[in-house]
Amino acid sequence: MITFENVSKFYDNQTALRKISFSVERGEMAFITGPSGSGKTTMLKLIYMAEKADEGRINVNDMELSQLRESDVPVLRKNIGIVFQDFRLLDNINVFENVAIALRIRGVDEREVKSKVFDALKLVSLRHKTDSYPTALSGGEQQRVAIARAIVSEPVIILADEPTGNVDPDTSAGIIRTFKEINARGTTILLATHNRELFKNSGKRVLKLDFGNFAGEEIG
Ligand SMILES: Nc1ncnc2c1ncn2[C@@H]1O[C@H](COP(=O)(O)OP(=O)(O)OP(=O)(O)O)[C@@H](O)[C@H]1O
Ligand SMILES: [Mg+2]
CATH class of the missing domain: 3.40.50.300 (P-loop containing nucleotide triphosphate hydrolases)
Incomplete structure (x- = not known):
């Protein structure tokens, strides 16, 4: 691969x-x-x-x-889903939207976006932070948002x-x-x-x- x-x-x-x-x-x-x-x-x-x-x-x-x-x-x-060493979250949009980006680019419909983003956030135990902004999260939480963002579109790598x-x-x-x-x-x-x-x-x-x-x- x-x-x-x-x-x-x-x-x-x-x-x-x-x-x-x-x-x-x-x-x-x-x-x-x-x-x-x-x-x-x-x-x-x-x-x-x-x-x-x-x-x-x-x-x-x-x-x-x-x-x-x-x-x-x-x-x-x-x-490819990438978890960057320095996270690279967008500070002007909330956790949900940060994770949703790759799906939105692909034109995935809204219901599927919701279910996939929530599933990814659950996997990293951050479902309760959906509406928070990155600047209001701890470093570890930001890192987990970055992981959710990388896995949400089910990349092959x-x-x-x-x-x-x-x-x-x-x-x-x-x-x-x-x-x-x-x-x-x-x-x-x-x-x-x-x-x-x-x-x-x-x-x-x-x-x-x-x-x-x-x-x-x-x-x-
Ligand atoms: N853009 C760059 N310009 C010049 N040198 C660079 C650049 N990026 C990395 N380097 C150099 O290349 C080498 C490898 O860097 P790299 O970031 O790949 O290391 P790393 O193993 O990821 O380190 P760390 O564990 O600190 O993240 C280092 O000596 C670094 O200084
Ligand atoms: Mg490095």
Whole structure:
């Protein structure tokens, strides 16, 4: 579903990723880990084409990214739900509308929007915050809204960047359970984190990065 072949990414004269090769199978849930600055976010950005690789090949959902035209990028992203490290919620609309965005873009009818948004908010235990604005939420609550927004349109791939960075250990365990449930329904999930607790005993594959280098993999 996601394949990297000798992928490198340079920022100015700095190497963010060096000759990275790996693949994530359709329906798999895998983790990327490594210390701060090791290239986790960069790797995810290459997958949804927020950045372009300088070397190598990337294939996502049968699309060869180096051959993708600018106009095809929305087609790629339509299949990907993204939980950004910095959330990126819109502060001028409430929680319901933040989660509903992807459905509205697709022209989903209002009754279905309601039921899907409420289901997604229930999954992250935020049904009671439907009418709140993001600025009135705690960091952990904002993070959970970002997760609901990423899962609501049932994308084939979910990329989650440090999705439990702002929550307590119990909430964090609940979020990982939620991702596992979504994965069990067939969604491919790639989750970046520096927190070993998240993948310990998960039974899932863990890809390790170290200063932009691939540093092997293990089963969590
Ligand atoms: N837009 C950019 N311009 C220049 N350098 C960048 C840019 N984005 C990332 N980098 C550099 O690339 C390297 C990898 O950054 P990246 O954000 O991928 O790391 P990360 O593993 O996600 O770290 P963290 O755990 O802190 O989120 C870092 O050295 C960073 O400084
Ligand atoms: Mg990061």
